[in-house]
Structures are given as structure tokens and as C-alpha cells.
Amino acid sequence: MSTALEQIEQQIAKLSSKAIKKNTGTIRTIADGVAKIDGLSDVMYNEMVQFPGGAIGIALNLEEDEVGCVILGDVAQLKEGDEVTTTGKLLSVPVGKALLGRAVDALGQPIDGKGPIDSKETYPVERIAPGIIVRKSVTQPLFTGIMAIDSMIPIGRGQRELIIGDRGTGKTTITVDTIINQAKINKVGLASGDPKFRPVYSIYVAIGQKNSNVVRTMSALEAAGALEYTVIVAATAADNPANQYIAPYSGAAMGEWFMENGMDALIVYDDLSKHAVAYRQISLILKRPSGREAYPGDVFYLHSRLLERAARLDGKGSLTALPIIETLAGDVSAYIPTNVISITDGQIFLETDLFNQGIRPAVSVGLSVSRVGSAAQIKATKQVGGKLKGELAQFRELAAFAQFGSDLDAKTKSQLDRGSRIVELFKQPAFSPIPIELQVATLWAMQKGYYDGLDLKKVTAAAAALREFLASRNDALLTKIRTKAALDADLEGELKAALETWKATFSA
Amino acid sequence: MSAHDRSAQQLARQLFKLTVVDGTVSPERVTGVLEFVEKTRPANPVMVLRAYRRLVAAELGRGQAVVEHAGAVTKAMLEQIAAALTQKYHRPVTATARANPALLGGLRVHIGDDVYESSLANQLATLAASL
Numbered sequence: 001m002s003t004a005l006e007q008i009e010q011q012i013a014k015l016s017s018k019a020i021k022k023n024t025g026t027i028r029t030i031a032d033g034v035a036k037i038d039g040l041s042d043v044m045y046n047e048m049v050q051f052p053g054g055a056i057g058i059a060l061n062l063e064e065d066e067v068g069c070v071i072l073g074d075v076a077q078l079k080e081g082d083e084v085t086t087t088g089k090l091l092s093v094p095v096g097k098a099l100l101g102r103a104v105d106a107l108g109q110p111i112d113g114k115g116p117i118d119s120k121e122t123y124p125v126e127r128i129a130p131g132i133i134v135r136k137s138v139t140q141p142l143f144t145g146i147m148a149i150d151s152m153i154p155i156g157r158g159q160r161e162l163i164i165g166d167r168g169t170g171k172t173t174i175t176v177d178t179i180i181n182q183a184k185i186n187k188v189g190l191a192s193g194d195p196k197f198r199p200v201y202s203i204y205v206a207i208g209q210k211n212s213n214v215v216r217t218m219s220a221l222e223a224a225g226a227l228e229y230t231v232i233v234a235a236t237a238a239d240n241p242a243n244q245y246i247a248p249y250s251g252a253a254m255g256e257w258f259m260e261n262g263m264d265a266l267i268v269y270d271d272l273s274k275h276a277v278a279y280r281q282i283s284l285i286l287k288r289p290s291g292r293e294a295y296p297g298d299v300f301y302l303h304s305r306l307l308e309r310a311a312r313l314d315g316k317g318s319l320t321a322l323p324i325i326e327t328l329a330g331d332v333s334a335y336i337p338t339n340v341i342s343i344t345d346g347q348i349f350l351e352t353d354l355f356n357q358g359i360r361p362a363v364s365v366g367l368s369v370s371r372v373g374s375a376a377q378i379k380a381t382k383q384v385g386g387k388l389k390g391e392l393a394q395f396r397e398l399a400a401f402a403q404f405g406s407d408l409d410a411k412t413k414s415q416l417d418r419g420s421r422i423v424e425l426f427k428q429p430a431f432s433p434i435p436i437e438l439q440v441a442t443l444w445a446m447q448k449g450y451y452d453g454l455d456l457k458k459v460t461a462a463a464a465a466l467r468e469f470l471a472s473r474n475d476a477l478l479t480k481i482r483t484k485a486a487l488d489a490d491l492e493g494e495l496k497a498a499l500e501t502w503k504a505t506f507s508a
Numbered sequence: 509m510s511a512h513d514r515s516a517q518q519l520a521r522q523l524f525k526l527t528v529v530d531g532t533v534s535p536e537r538v539t540g541v542l543e544f545v546e547k548t549r550p551a552n553p554v555m556v557l558r559a560y561r562r563l564v565a566a567e568l569g570r571g572q573a574v575v576e577h578a579g580a581v582t583k584a585m586l587e588q589i590a591a592a593l594t595q596k597y598h599r600p601v602t603a604t605a606r607a608n609p610a611l612l613g614g615l616r617v618h619i620g621d622d623v624y625e626s627s628l629a630n631q632l633a634t635l636a637a638s639l
Contacts, residue, residue: 022625040621
């Protein structure tokens with residue numbers, strides 16, 4: 001509707017010979033991607049302004065006799081005294097399915113060399129988050145394909161789950177795994193022809209990342225066949241802070257299109273620590289008063305208004321957000337981490353120690369939580385993994401005590417043994433998400449003691465062999481688990497028979 | 509912005525407020541302000557005067573329309589433009605002409621921050637952008 005009106009208005013503007021009114025100003029100073037402008041008396045807050053040479057800016061500071069603008073694009077050609085014009089528009093980005101499989105910049109312009117994007121619609125970058133009336137509680141699962149997460153820290157469609165940890169602990173890998181898993185589920189679901197199937201489209205927003213890392217992520221997604229369901233929004237370390245500041249909002253606008261049009265989307269913000277740093281830089285140059293760690297006073301609102309845009313809408317779709325925060329030396333009590341922890345519906349905490357011990361994904365079960373909890377889990381996962389979190393927590397506690405002495409009673413020894421087996425079972429290589437039906441079967445085998453006789457070091461290999469066996473020979477059983485989403489007596493019987501066959505053939 | 513800059517801006521704004529009488533810049537008051545700055549020597553007088561100049565220029569610009577033209581503009585046309593703008597902006601506006609062959613044809617009127625564009629060059633630029 002709005003696009004049609006815009007087209008008509010553009011045509012009228014082209015034909016009209018009437019005088020066009022423009023509100024202008026002149027650049028007084030320009031530094032570090034921020035311009036101070038004289039004039040622009042009609043400019044609105046967050047309005048897009050036009051600089052010479054095609055660069056655009058956003059009016060962020062409206063003062064008594066000057067306007068502070070961040071510039072998106074090349075600032076090299078701009079100089080003091082250049083004329084700036086208001087546009088009367090808020091910054092908008094192209095949205096829609098045409099963006100899938102493409103890499104775009106913070107303004108939605110293609111950067112992948114695959115030609116122009118044929119997008120008919122645009123959405124404003126800044127929007128008010130959906131209110132409470134239109135929202136629905138989070139009850140539908142969004143499978144990450146990571147067993148430790150899906151069984152113990154489940155994520156639902158429309159949830160905001162923070163992924164937090166030090167550098168090099170596998171934060172991005174978890175999100176890439178999740179995107180790959182959505183693509184796998186989409187392919188199976190769309191091929192099944194089930195009219196109730198709702199695919200999940202993904203948006204990966206890279207903020208302040210190295211260009212090489214973005215290329216690596218893109219290659220991983222392409223290799224896994226997930227790029228066709230994914231939009232990549234990149235404002236890399238080489239981009240100016242204004243682009244890095246706007247990129248997550250652009251990504252959110254693209255995700256909102258899917259949500260508003262009855263589809264489900266997943267958005268990854270990688271990462272919001274760098275986003276806060278970019279915003280701090282802009283704010284300091286704009287001479288806004290600084291507070292704790294030199295961040296401006298509205299740094300909480302910066303992230304809360306972004307993450308509130310993730311929702312599950314009544315009668316429409318959903319937008320699930322996976323923001324990433326990088327901590328320093330595991331300090332989750334720093335300013336930005338505590339802010340984002342308080343905004344999100346839970347966090348997945350990744351520990352360097354676990355990562356270095358070879359426990360990957362390095363999810364710290366004790367510190368990770370999902371506030372949506374089991375509401376976003378299928379019954380089958382609850383049946384096989386309901387007690388896992390408690391058992392693992394107990395294991396960690398016992399393991400800490402067991403270090404001090406060797407005299408342990410039989411019960412403690414068995415608990416320790418079981419705990420170590422669960423830890424081994426949850427080890428999973430990167431970019432290999434496990435379908436939920438195979439997760440259920442793997443955990444069921446654990447519950448029924450199928451790995452008990454094995455050497456501890458061989459549990460991971462045994463679980464992988466079991467999944468391979470089931471995937472190649474028991475497809476019908478797996479389809480039943482997936483469609484029924486619960487284990488009844490019949491299914492358990494079939495599963496037991498399949499596992500007995502596997503046990504007979506498996507040699508450790 | 510340093511404390512010095514801020515206080516200079518503040519003083520300039522105060523002086524500017526004193527300069528405006530009945531919605532227009534009073535030349536007598538401007539002379540008075542300059543004498544005051546000369547006599548009292550506030551901290552960073554150059555910055556104060558620069559800020560003051562900017563405010564006065566902006567205010568004068570709001571009452572003075574510059575009509576850029578590519579063809580001929582008659583005195584009657586200028587008077588007509590000035591009358592229309594006086595009515596629109598609810599303040600006395602005078603119009604001065606400035607030839608600009610780059611417009612190719614038509615007019616461009618600057619008043620304060622506003623620009624009214626009715627030139628051939630602009631229409632061609634719009635057409636080029638839409639292609």
C-alpha cells in the first residue's frame with residue numbers, strides 16, 4: 001500500500017513543474033563520521049538528511065542552533081560549508097524474500113557482487129516494538145540443533161536468548177549452527193508438503209566483525225546449504241561507527257517483515273558489545289554526557305528498544321533474537337553484559353575453561369538459563385531430558401568435592417560416572433547440528449543406560465554411531481518421533497528394538 | 509564541547525536576544541553589543557563574536573530572500589516574490605536577485621534554511637535520478 005502511494009507520489013513529483021520546498025543547512029564541522037550542521041530548522045529527530053555526493057545522514061542531536069548528524073557512507077568527499085538537505089523521511093531499508101541468500105550493508109545495499117536486489121518494499125529502520133496486546137506467549141520451539149541447548153536451555157520462537165562468553169569460546173559457532181539447523185528443518189518441512197509447516201528464515205547481523213570472519217561465516221552457511229534461507233547484514237570493523245550503530249536495527253526491520261507477514265524469523269546480532277562501543281564513539285563525538293565506562297546514559301535503551309522488537313505476534317509470525325555479548329575474562333557483571341542479561345529472556349554462558357578442556361560447545365549449564373523454559377520444548381525432549389540439568393549440576397558439585405579425596409561411596413561414584421557420560425554425550429563438532437528426533441533417540445539411549453558399559457572416551461563416538469545407524473536404517477522411526485513429538489509405549493518399543501540391533505552391531 | 513565553548517555560546521545567545529527588537533535585528537543594538545564586548549572583554553571574545561555573528565546572519569537570512577535566476581527577472585517579479593514570502597513567513601521579507609546560469613532556466617529562492625526550487629537544472633537532475 002505504502003509502496004504504491006510512494007510510486008504515485010514520485011511520478012507526480014517527476015511531472016510537477018511547481019516549486020519544490022527544501023529545508024537546508026550547511027556543514028559547520030565534520031569529524032569521525034559526525035557532522036555538526038547549521039540550519040536544518042525543520043529537521044525531525046532520526047530524520048534522514050541528504051549530503052552532497054549521495055551520502056546520507058541521520059539527525060541524532062537537535063540543538064538550539066545546530067544539528068548533530070551521523071553520516072552513513074563515504075565521508076571523504078564532504079567538507080565544511082557543503083549544503084545538507086532534509087528528506088522528510090526516516091531511514092528505511094529494503095525488506096522481503098528477495099534479500100534471502102544475499103549479503104547487504106547497513107542500508108540494505110548489496111555487497112556480495114550478485115547484482116541489485118529486487119525488493120518491492122521498504123521498512124523503517126527504527127520502529128516501536130509490538131505492544132502487549134498483539135503479543136502471544138512463547139510456546140513453539142526453535143531448535144538450535146545443539147543437544148546441550150535444546151535439552152536443557154530450550155529456545156522458543158519469539159524469545160530473546162543471549163549468548164555470552166569470552167572471545168574464542170564458540171559464540172558465533174552456536175548461532176551459525178542454529179541457522180544451519182533452521183535451513184535443514186526448512187528443507188525437510190517444505191519437502192514434506194505439510195501445510196502447517198512454518199519455515200524459519202534467518203538474519204545474521206555482523207557488527208564490527210573482521211571482514212574475514214564474515215566471509216568465513218558466509219562460506220560455512222553456503223557449504224551447509226543454509227545461505228538461501230539467510231540474509232547477512234554486515235557492518236564490519238572497516239565500516240564507520242554510524243553504519244555499525246544502524247546495522248542491527250536494519251536487520252531487525254528485515255526480520256520484522258517476515259514476522260508481520262505471518263512467517264517466522266531468527267535474527268543473530270554478532271555482537272552487541274561492539275555495537276555499544278560504536279554507539280559510545282558516536283555519542284562522545286556528539287558531545288553527549290558520558291556515564292559509566294564512558295557509555296552515554298541511553299545505552300540501556302539502545303539495546304532494550306532493539307531486543308523488544310523480537311516477539312511472537314498473535315495471528316502473525318515471530319522474530320527470535322540471539323544477541324551475542326563478548327565478556328572480558330569471564331566478567332558477566334560488566335556494564336553492557338548486565339544490561340543485556342536483564343533485557344533478554346535467558347542466557348547461554350560459554351566458559352573458556354570448558355572450551356579448553358575440549359567440552360564443545362562450552363555451555364556452562366550452571367550459569368545458563370532460559371526463562372521460557374520447558375514451555376518451548378516438545379514433550380519427547382522433556383521426557384528424555386527433563387532431569388538432565390539437575391543431574392549435571394549435581395555432577396559438577398560432586399566433581400568439585402571428589403577432587404579432594406579418593407574414598408567415595410558407590411552412589412557418588414555412579415553419579416560421577418553418569419555425569420561424565422552426559423558431558424561426553426553433549427560434545428558436538430561445529431557446524432553439525434543434530435535434528436531433534438536424533439537428539440531424543442540419543443538421550444533416550446543415555447536414559448536407558450546404553451552407553452553405560454562403554455569406555456568414557458568412546459561415548460561421543462558411540463552416540464555419533466548410533467545417530468548414523470538410526471539416520472541410515474530407521475528413517476521411518478525418526479519421522480514418527482518428529483511428527484508425534486512425544487514418546488509413547490509403541491515408539492519406545494520401536495526405539496528399544498532399533499537400539500538393541502545397533503548395540504549388537506556396534507563395536508567400541 | 510568545553511566549558512569555555514559553552515559559556516561563549518551562552519553569552520552569544522543572550523546578546524543576540526538583546527539585539528532582536530520586534531522580530532527584527534536592530535542595527536543600533538548590534539553596535540551596542542559590539543561596544544559591550546569591546547569594553548567588558550569576556551573570556552574568548554572571538555568565539556563569542558563568531559557565535560553572535562552566526563545567529564545574527566541566520567536571523568537576517570530569514571528576512572531576506574535571494575532569488576537565483578537563469579533568465580531575466582524583473583523588479584515586479586522580485587516584489588511579487590517578496591510579497592508572497594512576507595505573507596507566508598509572517599514577517600517583512602525583501603528579495604534580491606542573483607544570476608546563476610547553471611540553473612538553465614527558472615528560479616531558485618533561498619530564504620533562511622528554506623530553498624524553493626523551480627529550476628530546469630533541478631528537474632533534469634530529478635529525471636536523471638529516477639532513470
